[in-house]
Amino acid sequence: MARVIAxxxxxxxxxPDPGHFRTTEAPALQVDLQGIPGGRHYGFTRKAGAREAWYxxxxxxxxxxxxxxxxxxxxxxxxxxxxxxxxEPGWIGANVLVCGIPEFSRLPWGARxxxxxxxxxxxxxxxxxxxxxxxxxxxxxxxxxxxxxxxxKAAIFLRGIVATVxxxxxxxxxxxxxKIPEQIIWTGGSLL
Amino acid sequence: MARVIAxxxxxxxxxPDPGHFRTTEAPALQVDLQGIPGGRHYGFTRKAGAREAWYxxxxxxxxxxxxxxxxxxxxxxxxxxxxxxxxEPGWIGANVLVCGIPEFSRLPWGARxxxxxxxxxxxxxxxxxxxxxxxxxxxxxxxxxxxxxxxxKAAIFLRGIVATVxxxxxxxxxxxxxKIPEQIIWTGGSLL
Numbered sequence: 001m002a003r004v005i006a007x008x009x010x011x012x013x014x015x016p017d018p019g020h021f022r023t024t025e026a027p028a029l030q031v032d033l034q035g036i037p038g039g040r041h042y043g044f045t046r047k048a049g050a051r052e053a054w055y056x057x058x059x060x061x062x063x064x065x066x067x068x069x070x071x072x073x074x075x076x077x078x079x080x081x082x083x084x085x086x087x088e089p090g091w092i093g094a095n096v097l098v099c100g101i102p103e104f105s106r107l108p109w110g111a112r113x114x115x116x117x118x119x120x121x122x123x124x125x126x127x128x129x130x131x132x133x134x135x136x137x138x139x140x141x142x143x144x145x146x147x148x149x150x151x152x153k154a155a156i157f158l159r160g161i162v163a164t165v166x167x168x169x170x171x172x173x174x175x176x177x178x179k180i181p182e183q184i185i186w187t188g189g190s191l192l
Numbered sequence: 193m194a195r196v197i198a199x200x201x202x203x204x205x206x207x208p209d210p211g212h213f214r215t216t217e218a219p220a221l222q223v224d225l226q227g228i229p230g231g232r233h234y235g236f237t238r239k240a241g242a243r244e245a246w247y248x249x250x251x252x253x254x255x256x257x258x259x260x261x262x263x264x265x266x267x268x269x270x271x272x273x274x275x276x277x278x279x280e281p282g283w284i285g286a287n288v289l290v291c292g293i294p295e296f297s298r299l300p301w302g303a304r305x306x307x308x309x310x311x312x313x314x315x316x317x318x319x320x321x322x323x324x325x326x327x328x329x330x331x332x333x334x335x336x337x338x339x340x341x342x343x344x345k346a347a348i349f350l351r352g353i354v355a356t357v358x359x360x361x362x363x364x365x366x367x368x369x370x371k372i373p374e375q376i377i378w379t380g381g382s383l384l
Binding site for chain 2: 005033044045054059060061062064101102103107108109110111114120122125164166167168180181183184185186187188
């Protein structure tokens with residue numbers, strides 16, 4: 001059965017420099033169907049990268065990752081596992097920080113996020129943690145070695161989700177409703 | 193764990209008249225990142241309809257349904273439930289007919305379909321059966337009443353999936369590989 005969860009948007013962030021994935025806090029994001037105008041991941045399409053090993057690098061493909069969304073709870077758990085006081089969402093390029101959704105990074109593909117200020121986002125799956133984000137965390141803790149290597153292990157299924165805009169509008173701190181589609185496990189014949 | 197299934201594309205179909213959803217067999221489809229050029233559902237975006245009751249009808253939204261894909265096995269099961277000799281994929285506007293995938297219409301969101309001839313499609317979920325498709329089936333069996341009403345009940349989770357093109361290329365009869373992502377049931381705290 002589909003169900004709806006009431007949660008919160010804590011903070012929104014955008015890329016001051018599209019040449020780098022770092023993001024900084026903004027009062028609100030105005031998104032259209034291609035994402036955040038002027039942002040690093042704006043567009044219906046993008047170039048294939050290392051995550052899409054089955055494509056030639058640089059090939060034009062469907063985007064599926066216009067926005068990066070992380071949760072306060074999951075970032076705190078990554079920090080705990082890495083023995084760090086905190087991980088700021090901007091260090092790893094997040095556009096939206098949410099709270100109040102248990103196991104946020106495990107939300108099912110296709111879950112819809114209805115932002116109180118109007119935009120609607122579709123979950124396109126968990127965001128695989130990489131060394132580049134880990135290295136950026138490491139820049140904030142110069143006394144700690146190898147955080148770039150540690151992050152991909154510590155952050156698996158905790159690094160949030162990627163999402164696409166389904167309906168244009170505003171994303172701002174405040175109310176968030178998450179609609180979870182009916183879930184089944186496909187087992188190729190018998191259903192759980 | 194992710195897994196890969198080997199299956200087959202039986203037939204491909206396109207809309208001879210974009211004013212109607214019926215499709216007819218074609219030797220191959222050349223798709224770009226917006227779908228089938230000239231087809232009824234071509235585009236990164238589309239207008240909201242009755243399925244998206246939470247939006248104003250006609251609002252421009254993310255498409256998510258560039259192609260309709262059905263399976264031989266699921267169509268046969270719908271026909272059996274409706275006591276019909278067959279249901280042709282073109283009657284209900286399908287673009288691709290596949291076989292060899294158990295519970296095809298239940299494939300998880302995000303499953304990737306690698307067509308042997310090059311295109312790659314992403315599953316955006318099961319296609320909700322509607323009365324319009326049912327009425328089109330009914331036109332082929334004038335002796336049978338109320339097939340438009342029967343179809344939405346008989347075809348639930350059997351009417352195939354909607355998909356978006358991830359990588360442009362050709363879709364033609366022949367080999368198909370389906371990559372199933374890791375699946376979990378999100379329960380808001382505890383995982384099955």
